[in-house]
Amino acid sequence: MATVCALGLGGGAAAFAETAETLPAYPDTFETVPQFESLEDYAVGGGKILFLENNKISEYGGERVITYQSSFKDITNLYFKDDAFYYRTDDNCYYALENFNAAQNPEIENFTSSTKTDKIAQGDYYYHFDADVLYVLAGHDDTPLAGFSNLKQYGDKVYAVKENVLYTLNGTDSAKVKVKDFELTANIAVGGAYDTLTSSVKSDLQFVSLKNDAYMTEVKLDALTKNSTTFPVGDTVKVNAVNASTAFLLYSGEGLSIIAVNGKSYLIHPQNVTLRTVYLPEDLNTEGTATAGYIYSSPYESAGTRIAAMPSRSVTILKEIKKSDYPELDGDFYLIKYEDGENTYSGYVRYGLISKYTFNEDPPTQTPDPNETYEDLIKPVVLILIVLLLIAIAAGYLIYVGTSDKRKKKNEAAATNSDERDKQ
Numbered sequence: 001m002a003t004v005c006a007l008g009l010g011g012g013a014a015a016f017a018e019t020a021e022t023l024p025a026y027p028d029t030f031e032t033v034p035q036f037e038s039l040e041d042y043a044v045g046g047g048k049i050l051f052l053e054n055n056k057i058s059e060y061g062g063e064r065v066i067t068y069q070s071s072f073k074d075i076t077n078l079y080f081k082d083d084a085f086y087y088r089t090d091d092n093c094y095y096a097l098e099n100f101n102a103a104q105n106p107e108i109e110n111f112t113s114s115t116k117t118d119k120i121a122q123g124d125y126y127y128h129f130d131a132d133v134l135y136v137l138a139g140h141d142d143t144p145l146a147g148f149s150n151l152k153q154y155g156d157k158v159y160a161v162k163e164n165v166l167y168t169l170n171g172t173d174s175a176k177v178k179v180k181d182f183e184l185t186a187n188i189a190v191g192g193a194y195d196t197l198t199s200s201v202k203s204d205l206q207f208v209s210l211k212n213d214a215y216m217t218e219v220k221l222d223a224l225t226k227n228s229t230t231f232p233v234g235d236t237v238k239v240n241a242v243n244a245s246t247a248f249l250l251y252s253g254e255g256l257s258i259i260a261v262n263g264k265s266y267l268i269h270p271q272n273v274t275l276r277t278v279y280l281p282e283d284l285n286t287e288g289t290a291t292a293g294y295i296y297s298s299p300y301e302s303a304g305t306r307i308a309a310m311p312s313r314s315v316t317i318l319k320e321i322k323k324s325d326y327p328e329l330d331g332d333f334y335l336i337k338y339e340d341g342e343n344t345y346s347g348y349v350r351y352g353l354i355s356k357y358t359f360n361e362d363p364p365t366q367t368p369d370p371n372e373t374y375e376d377l378i379k380p381v382v383l384i385l386i387v388l389l390l391i392a393i394a395a396g397y398l399i400y401v402g403t404s405d406k407r408k409k410k411n412e413a414a415a416t417n418s419d420e421r422d423k424q
Contacts, residue, residue, distance in 0.1 A: 022189040022230055025255025026269045030215060030236070031178040034060065039164040043115070044154040045080030049166070049179055050097075052078050057087065057097070060179035063235050068100045079113045080154060086111065120153045125171050127151060127158060134160060136171055143172050182236040185217040188267060190228050193251055193258070197221070197305050201297050201346050203335070205278045205321070206249040207328055208259060210239045214272035219258060221265050221304030231267060239272075248328040249275065250298055250305065260300045263330045278326070280335075286317040289355045290336065295347030299326075299333035307347045313338060317354065318346070 034051060041052040048061030055074050059066040070089070077088040085097040086108065094111035119128040126137040127145075134148040148160040148167070158169045159177070166177040210216075218234035239245075247259035247266075257270045292312045296305045299321050319335040334354045337346035 022187050023184060024189055024191065026188060026217070026257075026267050027184050028255075028269050028271060030180040030182055030184060032181045032184075033165060033176045033178055034058070034181075036164045039161055039166070041076070041078045041150065042152075042159070042161070042166055043078035043080045043085055044152075044157075044159065045085065046083060048085075049177065050078050050080075050085060051166070052076075052087075060181070063182050065181065065183060068097065079111075079115055081113055081115070086113075115152050115154070117151060117153070120151060120158055122153065122156070122158050125158075125169075127160075127169065136169070138171055145169070145172070145174070148174075182215075182217070185233045185236055185267065186230065188231050188233070188256070190224070190231055191253065191256075193231075193253060193256070194224055194226055194228060194304065196253075197224075197251055197258075197297060198226075198307055199297065201307070201335075201348075204280055205299070205326065206252075207246055207276045207278060207326075208249050208257070208273035209246050209276065210244070210259075210268070211272040212238075212240045212245070214239050214268065216259070216266040216268040216272075219265050219267045221258075221302040224304035233267065244328075246276075246328055247273075248298075248300065248326075249273075250300060260298075260328070260330070265300070265302065265304075280319050280321070283318040284320065286356060288315050288317045288334075288336070289313070289357060290315045290338070290349065291353045291355075293349065293353045295336070295345060295349055297347060299329050299331070299348045301331075301350065308345055310338075310345070310347075310349065310353075311340070313340075315354065317356065321348070 036051065036053045039051060039053055043050045046061075048059055051058045051060075052075060055070050057068040057075065057078065059068070074090040075087050076090050079086040079088070079094075086094055087097055088094050088111075094108045095105050096108060099105040119126070121127075124138060128135055128137070129151070132149075134145045134151060135142050136145055137143075145160070147162045148169075150159075150161040152159045160167055160169055160174075162174075167174045168177060215236055215238055217236040220232040220234060223232040242261050242264075244261045247261045249257065250260055250265060251258040252270065252275075255270065257268050257273055259266050259268055259273070290310055290313055293310050294301075295307050295310050296302070297307055298305050315336040315338040317334050317336055321329065321333045321335065323329050323332055332351040333348045334351065335346070336349055336354065337344060339345075
């Protein structure tokens with residue numbers, strides 16, 4: 001019956017490696033040989049490789065290196081069995097790695113593993129130790145492999161450690177095991193990219209075709225500032241993961257390109273893109289009115305491509321860029337320019353912020369006849385006064401005629417009343 005082991009573990013499940021120096025360019029490959037000062041054990045399986053050093057497990061194979069750190073017990077060995085990783089502690093207890101940070105990580109009783117061994121037969125080779133020296137027997141030749149230790153077999157591959165580096169063995173040949181380390185992307189230097197992205201307006205558009213199996217890393221341009229020394233980045237993916245074979249080129253520098261795909265921007269190595277330049281038609285030079293917003297160096301809206309704030313004002317529309325003509329873009333844009341004081345601004349603006357009508361028109365003006373004299377003005381004034389006088393006379397006559405009948409009837413009624421009084 002196995003001893004019951006109580007194990008308390010601490011430390012985060014994920015940690016990011018720190019690189020002291022920034023990289024001047026996007027890596028042309030992410031393969032690297034892990035370096036250790038005291039590699040104690042390893043395990044391989046499921047597309048991942050685990051290394052044990054100083055009570056810390058480092059897991060390679062995903063987008064980031066995952067680390068597991070025990071704060072109460074020493075981890076002594078690593079295993080891969082039945083599609084899962086396990087580890088052993090110095091009190092001979094075994095645990096599943098997937099429960100490392102769980103509130104309870106129960107001990108696995110009667111755990112057995114035949115991974116680490118002193119002899120392995122693989123294909124035409126037989127590996128074995130003699131007096132702590134590893135030999136490989138091929139046919140009748142038994143050849144020493146000096147300096148190798150910790151012999152293991154995972155699948156159809158044989159592994160061993162030499163000078164704190166993991167190797168694969170194929171007879172007398174050996175090769176260092178390489179892993180993909182995407183943490184390198186967190187240390188890519190911005191250099192002059194920010195200044196270019198926020199000042200250099202592209203008058204012609206550039207597109208690139210992408211190599212399907214190339215890697216690219218999402219760059220968060222909205223978080224890029226003039227004080228950024230390294231690019232703020234997200235996940236690293238292969239080109240075929242974004243379902244796009246072409247992209248819009250935002251920036252191209254020595255060993256580094258920035259592209260826009262499906263509304264996101266990515267860093268990619270220039271060797272993995274093929275450039276195609278599209279020359280836009282001649283300027284329209286059409287007047288329009290802008291709603292307050294921002295102008296950008298490229299037809300791609302982001303704080304990292306923003307040139308300046310644009311007030312509501314009249315602008316000159318230089319070019320129209322429609323997504324229907326350029327599917328790699330994420331919308332329709334105008335290339336515009338305007339003057340503000342002594343400064344002239346130009347850049348790209350979304351269709352929705354620009355109207356092709358101008359509303360700040362000058363009021364109409366009247367130009368006097370240079371041959372007109374003061375005497376010429378008196379004549380129409382006198383005529384107008386005469387007309388007004390005639391209208392007044394006519395109106396008075398009509399009023400008099402209209403009231404004369406009323407006065408006559410009133411007089412007749414008064415006379416009749418007088419006669420009747422006399423008869424009485």
